[in-house]
Amino acid sequence: MYSARxxxxxxxxxxxLSAAAAELELGSEARSNAVDLFVSHVPDAERSKPAVAAAxxxxxxxxxxxxxxxxxxAEAMGVTRLSVQSKWKDLLxxxxxxxxxx
Numbered sequence: 120m121y122s123a124r125x126x127x128x129x130x131x132x133x134x135x136l137s138a139a140a141a142e143l144e145l146g147s148e149a150r151s152n153a154v155d156l157f158v159s160h161v162p163d164a165e166r167s168k169p170a171v172a173a174a175x176x177x178x179x180x181x182x183x184x185x186x187x188x189x190x191x192x193a194e195a196m197g198v199t200r201l202s203v204q205s206k207w208k209d210l211l212x213x214x215x216x217x218x219x220x221x
Contacts, residue, residue: 121158139195153179173198174206
């Protein structure tokens with residue numbers, strides 16, 4: 120879990136997640152899932168944050184049943200598809216979900 124301070128310190132990333140979710144026409148559940156996943160797994164390195172945020176958005180949408188392609192999420196977040204692909208399963212596993220095997 121995370122604290123309110125974690126949310127405040129990462130507000131710019133929460134705003135970016137919200138903007139990308141709106142662009143992808145994701146609902147509030149997917150947005151909330153993405154924020155929770157991101158803030159719970161914020162990396163220390165600034166350069167890693169965009170990839171983790173994108174992976175959190177992809178995973179959050181999956182959990183909410185609002186799947187979008189990795190490419191669409193990556194484009195909305197300004198990262199490569201490989202960034203999303205390499206991180207989303209670990210985020211889900213760490214959050215207690217079983218990632219799909221397809």
